[in-house]
Amino acid sequence: MLSERELERYDRQIMIFGTEGQEKLKGSKVAVVGVGGLGSPVAYYLAAAGVGTILLIDEQTPELSNLNRQILHWEEDIGKNPKPLSAKWKLERFNSDIKIETFVGRLTEENVDEVLDGVDVIVDCLDNFETRFLLDDYAHRKGVPLVHGAVEGTFGQVTTIVPGVTKSLREIFPNAGKKEGKFPILGATAGAVASIQVLEAIKLLTGLGEPLLNRFLIVDLAFNTFDVVDLR
């Protein structure tokens, strides 16, 4: 049941998906894997929407050069507070009606089942395909939807993986190699792509609209292009 305070807080979005939709968000747990450029706005908007439990996963600590895009981390967090804890501190003050859980560490084949246990939707905010494929495998093993997002420069891509319904990430990117290291990125690009990822999660949880199932959204914000590629 929603409290009076929640009914008021979420009034404008209850106009979209009703109290039933809001209750579904409240009863849901969403994992944000990677609390960086995508993960910061993803976690922020999930918290704003009233998703009942948000699990933040990351092993890093913020650096000064992260702050152009990782908006949940502030100057005082640099070199000090691991990203999930830094984000948790702000999100709890932003919305005290929700629960923020954290895992400070890297997801591995050994710990993924335990760490993601009970999660309804996974949001991929990672910066490498190695760990993405780990999430992809978990999603298929457990039947949990996975919202994929990635950015570079002014470019971004989003698609939603639903086991048994859509292609897997491994099928979409059979050749994605290891490409770690420094990539160009503008905070606003991450914000735009992250917002689309949050909408995907909310669509999955409330039944609103049509998620990007077997459809691959590619945007180039420098050139104003939004394309949806059919993956079937």
Next chain:
Amino acid sequence: MRIKLRYFARYRSLVGKGEEELEVPDGITVRELIDILRERHPVLKNEVFAEDDDLADVNVSRNGRYVRFDEMLEDGDVVALFPPVSGG
């Protein structure tokens, strides 16, 4: 036959334009088209498509649908090339 190419993300920056039309031999496959593009735009050959000369890192759609490299192209097709970006 004539096809229209669209370049996304860093392909666009490397080629220097978002799209172009190209005259290609009838009935070529996506893989053959990519070979043609590597000749036409050496910058793609050297920096993007391949390490070890295979088709490492390119995703291709044909008329808005994701395709495999062995699919055959037809006159008037719109072919889009996009890299799997990995940043977060």
